[in-house]
Amino acid sequence: MRLDELQTLIASSRPAEWRRIKLSGPTYRDRFGAWSSPADGTSGIDHDSHVEVAVYRSDIDLTVAYGMPESQHEHKLKFDWSENFPDSEIREISIADFFWRGSLVDRVNYVYVDGGRGIVPLGSGHQGLRITQYGLAVARLLSGIAEYDEFDRYYSSVPYELQD
Template identity: 30%
Template sequence: MQLHEIWNIISESWDEWWNYMPEGPLFNYNLGTSNGDAMVFGWHDARAVLNEDVNIAIEWGMTGDPFENRRDYKPEWAKFPDPTAQLVYADIFYAGALVDRVLMASVDGGRAYLPVPKREGDRWVAMDRPYQLVRLISDISGGRDFEEYFKRSGIYKWPA
């Protein structure tokens, strides 16, 4: 299977197509060393496997900022009661291999996920693939406010 085929499946799928595992130990960790000692810097706290093809899986929740360099990250597009955003990875796996990664933001005190946009001229832009993946993750994990949060952020989806 090619990567674009996996992305097509993700983009066209619904939350009911996925087996969601929201808790318990997962097996993909961010390993590293500190002062010569092996350490775990983060891990995913959720996983979903495609029911029709268990070779395709998504894991999310591992911090995208393991050293907390952006502890007080308040991007201008996070126009919510709690303007702090936490960066987390959403990883796509095929047959156990990591095949793609998207950086997303947990916003408004963890109430929603949004794709992390890039500044393009006078607006913030999220590409279609990250948008579709984060929308799906929001649906899988029970969040039903993705579109509302996305609209409130002022992020523009490309292509529209």
């Protein structure tokens, strides 16, 4: 399968076509990063993991893992458009990783908004407002898989510019 075919399949899929693995436990989609401090001679390994995994019911070779922060380091994020939500703080940029037959084949950024009550896409450009139809479809899909009910309300509160 070609990447563009896979992206078309993902973008046209509905949340009901995915099986969300809800039970707490490891997702086996982890990230490790080494660090060291020459000043005091210490070192260690940081660990992060995706929080959720879903499997495409029609072809279990396709999975998505999501919920891992883009960066292992905390940042103070400020987006002007997030002021449209009662809880305007954006705590992190998250990533959704798509796997085909166990190999990472695509990655999309998104953010949790309104205190984690919703998901919206995050694209390029100033304030992350330049999004693609694919990025929009992925955020809508994740929102549905995660059982958030108000994607359209959150999405319409942000002045996105579709790029394709």
